[in-house]
Amino acid sequence: MTAKHPVRPKDRFLVFGMPPIEDEEIAEVVATLKSGWIGSGPRVSRFESEFKRYKGAEHAVALNSCTAALHLSMLAAGVKPGDEVITTPMTFCATVNAILHAGGMPILADIDPVTMNIDPEEVRRKVTPRTRAIVPVHFAGRPCAMDELMAIAREHGLKVIEDCAHAIEAEYHGQKAGMIGDLGCFSFYVTKNVVTGEGGMVLARSEKDAARIKILGLHGMSKDAWKRFGDEGYRHYQVVECGYKYNMMDLQAAIGIHQLARVEKYWERRSQIWRRYTEELARLPVVLPAAAEPDTRHGYHLFTLRVDEKNSGISRDRFLDAMTAQNIGVGVHYLSIPEHPYYQGALGWKPEQFPNAMTVGRSTVSIPISARLDDADVGDVIEAIKRVLS
Numbered sequence: 068m069t070a071k072h073p074v075r076p077k078d079r080f081l082v083f084g085m086p087p088i089e090d091e092e093i094a095e096v097v098a099t100l101k102s103g104w105i106g107s108g109p110r111v112s113r114f115e116s117e118f119k120r121y122k123g124a125e126h127a128v129a130l131n132s133c134t135a136a137l138h139l140s141m142l143a144a145g146v147k148p149g150d151e152v153i154t155t156p157m158t159f160c161a162t163v164n165a166i167l168h169a170g171g172m173p174i175l176a177d178i179d180p181v182t183m184n185i186d187p188e189e190v191r192r193k194v195t196p197r198t199r200a201i202v203p204v205h206f207a208g209r210p211c212a213m214d215e216l217m218a219i220a221r222e223h224g225l226k227v228i229e230d231c232a233h234a235i236e237a238e239y240h241g242q243k244a245g246m247i248g249d250l251g252c253f254s255f256y257v258t259k260n261v262v263t264g265e266g267g268m269v270l271a272r273s274e275k276d277a278a279r280i281k282i283l284g285l286h287g288m289s290k291d292a293w294k295r296f297g298d299e300g301y302r303h304y305q306v307v308e309c310g311y312k313y314n315m316m317d318l319q320a321a322i323g324i325h326q327l328a329r330v331e332k333y334w335e336r337r338s339q340i341w342r343r344y345t346e347e348l349a350r351l352p353v354v355l356p357a358a359a360e361p362d363t364r365h366g367y368h369l370f371t372l373r374v375d376e377k378n379s380g381i382s383r384d385r386f387l388d389a390m391t392a393q394n395i396g397v398g399v400h401y402l403s404i405p406e407h408p409y410y411q412g413a414l415g416w417k418p419e420q421f422p423n424a425m426t427v428g429r430s431t432v433s434i435p436i437s438a439r440l441d442d443a444d445v446g447d448v449i450e451a452i453k454r455v456l457s
């Protein structure tokens with residue numbers, strides 16, 4: 068399927084998910100290095116404040132990943148060994164691993180094949196007396212059916228921890244993603260909508276949860292331990308829990324502060340790319356993502372195509388190879404969680420138990436939608452898809 072004349076020159080491979088990095092964050096990183104304070108300090112506090120302002124939130128804790136944010140959110144939500152936590156099979160492994168790290172038992176509820184988000188009816192069927200929490204993932208930036216999920220949570224007294232790794236900008240019925248449930252977890256990993264290299268954030272509805280997460284994220288040391296090397300004189304700290312090393316550094320926050328200032332500009336750019344793909348790929352033999360639901364705001368983190376031999380004339384895996392041969396980087400988000408050997412072996416899961424997630428996971432392809440792409444890049448992606456499908 069390799070074309071004789073690749074669309075893009077060989078030296079210009081379009082890396083999937085490459086983040087835009089601009090001069091302000093480069094200068095801030097240099098200033099941070101020169102300041103001598105590169106660990107957790109004033110820039111982390113500023114990043115937390117600005118993130119709170121952007122979301123209109125009261126309590127935020129910056130951490131070194133969304134995985135850490137999810138793990139500590141489970142602990143703050145009171146997930147204990149033996150507790151069940153319901154989540155989706157169409158997510159990154161970190162969502163499920165965080166439940167296991169907290170000692171909980173992940174229980175999968177299949178997705179709606181159109182939205183690719185967890186299906187509230189499936190969640191309802193999975194609730195037992197041991198259920199402690201629900202972890203909806205706003206897949207690709209599309210908010211989950213939160214009205215229905217929150218109703219189930221209220222009915223059964225469950226905590227809700229939103230995995231907002233794709234969905235910083237998302238809104239649902241006038242509410243912001245990550246502020247609908249009890250806790251919201253965000254990722255600033257290199258491919259996400261706002262990047263810090265590695266990084267994460269938790270938004271907490273309650274001050275108590277935020278305080279516990281802050282302590283657990285820095286060895287279990289009592290509040291403000293980072294000040295101990297500051298200019299206010301030496302302070303003793305106390306270890307009050309057996310915590311983790313999950314704190315964000317000022318070096319990371321230095322990038323995040325300037326990335327966050329452009330979050331809406333980048334969202335605007337991705338929404339333009341989304342519209343162009345929707346128009347120009349409309350007549351091809353692939354299934355495009357559904358339009359955003361009314362009264363919601365999509366985060367436009369991933370643009371997915373469903374490719375299968377029957378409709379598209381090429382298998383998904385051959386499509387991936389053919390796009391790479393055209394110098395276009397592509398991704399798969401995601402093979403459903405039960406496709407992975409660990410979960411099959413340790414938990415006995417089989418892909419067939421979650422048929423919608425299995426089918427999507429075996430046919431989905433993510434094409435580049437980074438705000439870094441210029442119009443010519445987007446044109447190259449479209450041309451490559453047309454060639455591969457012709």
Ligand SMILES: *Cc1c(COP(=O)(O)O)cnc(C)c1O
Pocket residue numbers: 131132133134135158159161162204230232233253254255256266267
């Ligand atoms: C990226 C991602 C995570 C993990 O984020 P990290 O910051 O890399 O730990 C969790 N959940 C989902 C859905 C993700 O896409």
